[in-house]
Amino acid sequence: MLTLHRLEFLRRSIMLLRRFAHNQIWGMHVHPTAIVSLKAHLDKTHPAGVHIGEYSYIAFGAVVLAHDRTRGLYLNTVVGANCFIGARSLILPGVRVGNNSIVGAGAVVTKDVPPRTIVAGNPATIIQSEIDVVHYGRLRGADATTLKLKASGIYRG
């Protein structure tokens, strides 16, 4: 397990370095409390247009775009606070994802997402409103669900 802890330390160091690069070198606006997966992709053609709010989570394979070559657009794309941007999803240039919202895995988000809303699909549509999340877009009740699953032996994490 010592090895795993060292790997975890390494991973976190790389994530810190990467956030430094995103904000200080590229000029993005990623909040220090946001978590951006090492396999997520933030637009480097128009980095100043990338905004990720506090306590938001950008999952593995997600892409946040801030430019559109075909239309000559260079826009601000904004992920609010406490959002979860799901694996392999795509946030198109100029889109604003409201606070406390969730973008489902694989979704392609073409228009603004209201606060406290789950969207999914391609193009993404609203599948749930008035949701109640805490940090990193985690739905209230998620902790209890995990505890129940652990007790049942399904989750051995």
Next chain:
Amino acid sequence: MLTLHRLEFLRRSIMLLRRFAHNQIWGMHVHPTAIVSLKAHLDKTHPAGVHIGEYSYIAFGAVVLAHDRTRGLYLNTVVGANCFIGARSLILPGVRVGNNSIVGAGAVVTKDVPPRTIVAGNPATIIQSEIDVVHYGRLRGADATTLKLKASGIYRG
């Protein structure tokens, strides 16, 4: 061609090593006869929940998820036997893909897929039922099709 054969040998060795890692180190359940592309991605946050059946094929860029951070879910995601999981598709946590079924390229599978069924789209919907496949989700008649294409000179493989 000697070089190509050596590369192929190398590729297969890496795939064997990777299956060993998936099952013995991570604790997944990938059948020894299953083929998992080196560019496919099986969930490492809840590896015990990943089940890939015999003679199934997980194509390049496909993702099999077994956890959902937002809901605190850690579930079993099951790909049956003789399935083909297409390039860049996404199988969501808890989904069961029945035996002898095909998931189209780019599909995002949000609910169970019945046996002998083709699904595609995001969210994935059924586009064909009662299909007839052999190992690795290959439709009966595919060999004849390939032979015909080779005879016509289109496929120079």
Next chain:
Amino acid sequence: MLTLHRLEFLRRSIMLLRRFAHNQIWGMHVHPTAIVSLKAHLDKTHPAGVHIGEYSYIAFGAVVLAHDRTRGLYLNTVVGANCFIGARSLILPGVRVGNNSIVGAGAVVTKDVPPRTIVAGNPATIIQSEIDVVHYGRLRGADATTLKLKASGIYRG
């Protein structure tokens, strides 16, 4: 900035080498004026079936497929001239994208795209017809849009 210019020179050299590999080693048909992102993926199982026309742009993460294992298909997949194939999109085997057309980011293109057409979604559907593009699928008026955005200070490229 000297460093950045050197990096840009390096990137272009790699892209040239890669085009050489695509056409001369793999046997694809990528026009010398086409731009293929280093993170795009052209089918290497049936490379002879990949055709990319002049002044077309294959964006980051896009995939052009020319074979279908499940049906035994090895087909010609054709991207015409002056097309823009958006980030993370997927062109399925046998599809023909007409000249001067745009495939939206994240689209999964399952059937032919007429010339001068924008498609998007999964499965992709037509969202605009009779469009007017110049090289690389850039819509006429895009330059003016970019100039306006630069004047407003939004784009600091």
